[in-house]
Amino acid sequence: MPETPVTGDVTESAGGAGAERRPAPVPVPAPSASPASAAPPSSAAAPSSASAVSGSSAASTASRAAPSDDVIRTRGLTKRFRGGQLAVDGLDLTVPRGSVFGFLGPNGSGKTTTIRMLMGLIAPTSGAAAVLGEPMPQSVATVLPRVGALIEGPALYGYLSGRDNLVRFDSADPTADPRTRRQRVDTALERVGLSAAAGKKARAYSLGMKQRLGLASALLQPRELLVLDEPTNGLDPQGMREIRALVREVAAEGTTVFLSSHLLDEIEQVCSHAAVMSRGRLVVQGTVAELAARAQGRLVVRTPDAARAAEVLAAHGVTGLVPGEGRVDGSLGDRDDEALPKLCAALVEAGVRVQGFGLERGTLEDAFVALTGEGFDVAG
């Protein structure tokens, strides 16, 4: 669901993020579906605290230092909310151009707060952020028209149809040619699979349909950067697959995609790079392949003699043994692959009926647990 903006002065919404800040051609009442977050574009303005952001000199340093292939770059980015909650703590994030970058972390780990700072929706407490080489939030006016964004649930006009919502978003964008509006809107609806439901009022949309409509508005124009906060939230498995395919398609067209998720397998399936957050801090970032490689693979033996197999493996130094139904798995520690044939031979010699023997690749979740010593649980 859309959340209430902290300062109440900006629209946290789907669509070309820049478009939301432009004066609307006609005054429009606040939409009923999400009155808190979908203020009319005419009332949207840069956060009043933008110029007061501490570290603004650091921000321009970050801007100067940002090589053109980094689409997002933060240094020491920190947000402490008024209540004292340290939501983001000294974040150094680097998102290379052309990547599909997964921003991964459990609920409450600071993903949305980071994205809101990147989009200039809230000011950092300290530190600096540069998006497309420009310091944020100082450069919202020039940066946001180049960015498509969907942040924590789209803010929609409930009394308008899905199609008319898109028409509205598109007409709030001064760079959008009105003559080609209908075609842009239809193409966006089709890309997210909403053509058939386009005439239905947005307030009658399901959560997944609203999410799709929000995505459609972020896709109205080709953008250099697409920022998607939990884009598959509320979607069924088929819908999730469709959105993943869409993300790949957009990336193949040359758009850098930055997407947050608390779903590890989603990140593994669609992303080239990832950063992992835990309790407001960055745990690690890199290519997904690098991250998964940090997670040690586990030895898996399939056998009807699981208990005996576990004894033999333990005698040969395998640790963390978990005997199960028809299988046993354990950790090889830092031993290399040459240990494998010896272990297999030892099992066979001990009379264990080995039906399968091999290494299971580590997952991002294994890496997360190994790096933080914690499960993938909700942050405090």
Ligand SMILES: Nc1ncnc2c1ncn2[C@@H]1O[C@H](COP(=O)(O)OP(=O)(O)OP(=O)(O)O)[C@@H](O)[C@H]1O
């Ligand atoms: N406006 C706010 N005022 C005070 N605290 C906030 C505010 N927004 C977020 N927080 C707190 O900051 C922390 C990070 O929240 P954030 O929404 O960034 O997490 P998230 O990683 O996006 O989580 P999720 O996966 O649930 O969307 C949480 O502890 C949250 O309670």
Ligand SMILES: [Mg+2]
């Ligand atoms: Mg969030």
